[in-house]
Amino acid sequence: MATIDLTGDAFEATITGNDIVIIDFWAEWCGPCKSFGPIFEAVSDKEEFSDIVFAKVNTEVEQELAAHFQIRSIPTLMVFREQVVLFAQPGMLNESQLVELIGQVRAVDMEKVHAEIKQKEAEANK
Numbered sequence: 367m368a369t370i371d372l373t374g375d376a377f378e379a380t381i382t383g384n385d386i387v388i389i390d391f392w393a394e395w396c397g398p399c400k401s402f403g404p405i406f407e408a409v410s411d412k413e414e415f416s417d418i419v420f421a422k423v424n425t426e427v428e429q430e431l432a433a434h435f436q437i438r439s440i441p442t443l444m445v446f447r448e449q450v451v452l453f454a455q456p457g458m459l460n461e462s463q464l465v466e467l468i469g470q471v472r473a474v475d476m477e478k479v480h481a482e483i484k485q486k487e488a489e490a491n492k
Contacts, residue, residue, distance in 0.1 A: 369410045372421035374431045380419060381446050386471060387419045391435070391442040393426050399441045402458035409464050418468065443467075448476050450483065 372380060372389060381387055390406050392399035403422075410420035425432040425440055435444065439456035445467065446452070452471055459467065 369407055369420045369422050372423050374428055381449055384419045387446040389421045389423055389444045391423045391425050391432060391437045392440055396440050398458050402441045405461050445471050447471055450479055
């Protein structure tokens with residue numbers, strides 16, 4: 367699957383409608399973003415990742431979305447799985463690092479993650 371341009375209007379539906387969503391927050395003027403873009407695109411085209419949504423958010427166009435996630439440095443990579451942010455980090459990765467990250471995200475026990483979230487929410491509501 368090639369990358370998609372993600373807007374604020376489509377954000378929630380994209381996150382809730384897909385198991386894994388990887389987002390590249392970028393800007394046209396950003397040198398490291400231009401270097402990371404082809405890497406992100408190449409990984410998105412790999413057959414073994416056809417079940418993953420690879421999305422790009424232009425921080426200049428989608429300023430509200432970037433502000434919501436407190437994007438202060440670009441590129442920033444954010445990975446959602448089952449609507450939970452598992453990874454958020456500024457800086458670019460090389461292809462092997464991005465592939466390894468995807469493997470780690472797939473290996474996460476999401477039942478445990480959801481149980482921990484539920485427990486923390488219950489404790490906060492006491």
